[in-house]
Amino acid sequence: MLAGKRILLIIGGGIAAYKSLDLIRRLRERGAEVRPVLTHAAEEFVTPLSAAALAGAKAYRALFDLTDEAEMGHIQLSRAADLVVVAPATADFMAKMAGGHADDLASTLLMATDKRVLIAPAMNVRMWTHPATQRNLATLQGDGILTVGPNDGDMACGEYGPGRMAEPLEIVAAIEAALADGPLKGRHIVVTSGPTHEPIDPVRYIANRSSGAQGSAIAAALAGLGANVTFITGPASVPPPPGVHVIRVETAAQMLAAVTVALPAEAAIFAAAVADWRVANAAGSKMKKDGSGRAPALEFAENPDILATVSKLTKGRPRLVVGFAAETDDVLTNATAKRARKGCDWIVANDVSPGTGIMGGTENAVTLLSEAGAETWPRLPKDEVARRLAARIAEALA
Numbered sequence: 001m002l003a004g005k006r007i008l009l010i011i012g013g014g015i016a017a018y019k020s021l022d023l024i025r026r027l028r029e030r031g032a033e034v035r036p037v038l039t040h041a042a043e044e045f046v047t048p049l050s051a052a053a054l055a056g057a058k059a060y061r062a063l064f065d066l067t068d069e070a071e072m073g074h075i076q077l078s079r080a081a082d083l084v085v086v087a088p089a090t091a092d093f094m095a096k097m098a099g100g101h102a103d104d105l106a107s108t109l110l111m112a113t114d115k116r117v118l119i120a121p122a123m124n125v126r127m128w129t130h131p132a133t134q135r136n137l138a139t140l141q142g143d144g145i146l147t148v149g150p151n152d153g154d155m156a157c158g159e160y161g162p163g164r165m166a167e168p169l170e171i172v173a174a175i176e177a178a179l180a181d182g183p184l185k186g187r188h189i190v191v192t193s194g195p196t197h198e199p200i201d202p203v204r205y206i207a208n209r210s211s212g213a214q215g216s217a218i219a220a221a222l223a224g225l226g227a228n229v230t231f232i233t234g235p236a237s238v239p240p241p242p243g244v245h246v247i248r249v250e251t252a253a254q255m256l257a258a259v260t261v262a263l264p265a266e267a268a269i270f271a272a273a274v275a276d277w278r279v280a281n282a283a284g285s286k287m288k289k290d291g292s293g294r295a296p297a298l299e300f301a302e303n304p305d306i307l308a309t310v311s312k313l314t315k316g317r318p319r320l321v322v323g324f325a326a327e328t329d330d331v332l333t334n335a336t337a338k339r340a341r342k343g344c345d346w347i348v349a350n351d352v353s354p355g356t357g358i359m360g361g362t363e364n365a366v367t368l369l370s371e372a373g374a375e376t377w378p379r380l381p382k383d384e385v386a387r388r389l390a391a392r393i394a395e396a397l398a
């Protein structure tokens with residue numbers, strides 16, 4: 001699958017660097033050519049010799065070297081790749097990337113490249129959750145940089161939590177998705193997914209049972225056909241797929257803002273279960289019982305309808321806008337009315353009555369409604385529904 005693909009692998013200075021040696025092997029097993037570049041700090045953990053031996057190619061080092069520049073200049077090195085991968089991406093390296101530094105070979109390559117960049121962050125859990133790292137991550141994602149991981153787990157430093165680098169095979173899957181060739185190659189598609197959380201006060205919120213499974217599967221299927229996917233997700237229980245550009249939000253208002261920033265796109269798929277209402281009188285501090293036995297009255301305000309807003313754009317409307325209709329009664333009648341009301345091109349309608357086990361389950365039974373009429377698909381696993389839908393989207397955008 002990666003035959004002939006050229007990966008420029010920047011190895012950062014973290015304990016997870018040892019896994020990057022395995023990553024080189026896994027990539028080569030799949031036919032990729034790997035050019036390793038070690039940062040100065042990486043050499044404290046692994047040697048250029050082991051990276052070069054596994055890659056079967058020269059390993060480049062932190063500082064500019066006149067011999068290297070004569071053989072292949074840093075600009076050419078940064079462009080003669082199909083994808084640039086940074087693994088592990090340490091907190092410090094992410095900060096350098098976000099700040100646009102170019103003070104050694106690795107950071108200069110990243111500034112000079114015209115190729116897509118995938119990072120596999122790895123660091124202590126507190127470093128990962130630190131506001132500075134999260135700010136840098138948001139900046140990098142805003143720049144279109146792809147991420148894989150980090151995972152939750154036991155860490156080399158003895159702590160537990162998010163920060164562990166994704167496993168080599170997960171990074172391979174993300175690389176395959178980023179390099180996927182297919183009918184949607186280079187097409188930008190926005191996908192929303194998951195529930196939204198609407199705060200009642202700083203510790204409580206209103207949510208729904210959406211797992212995000214169908215949205216994740218659709219994003220994965222589109223990426224598998226080569227699309228450049230911006231995946232805007234609420235707090236879902238199913239993780240985002242590898243190889244997509246992930247933007248995490250909590251509320252409907254944040255989701256609309258993220259979609260607006262992500263456009264233009266050729267298609268937009270609105271699989272999120274957006275809360276229709278938010279709490280208008282959400283409290284700024286935790287609500288307390290006042291001893292009277294009276295429950296607080298919540299007031300609701302209607303959330304912006306993201307699907308309708310995008311469908312009705314007069315400028316910059318995606319060519320194809322797809323909505324979902326989760327219904328419990330009169331599925332077809334309601335979904336047909338919803339398509340007209342919201343102004344989208346297609347509606348994927350499904351019956352989410354409790355007896356169907358669809359909401360939160362692994363299967364889906366959908367009817368695709370378009371101008372051409374209604375087409376009912378058999379009950380299928382959610383990833384098969386996603387593949388069929390992605391194939392239809394590819395046909396529509398052809």
Ligand code: CTP
Pocket residue numbers: 192252270271272273274275276303304305306307308322323324325326327
């Ligand atoms: N949607 C959206 N923004 C909202 C509400 C819904 O983008 N504020 C999108 C969903 O992502 C989905 C479609 O609209 O693609 C249908 O959502 P659904 O909840 O089924 O419809 P409602 O607008 O809630 O209509 P109703 O209350 O009549 O079911």
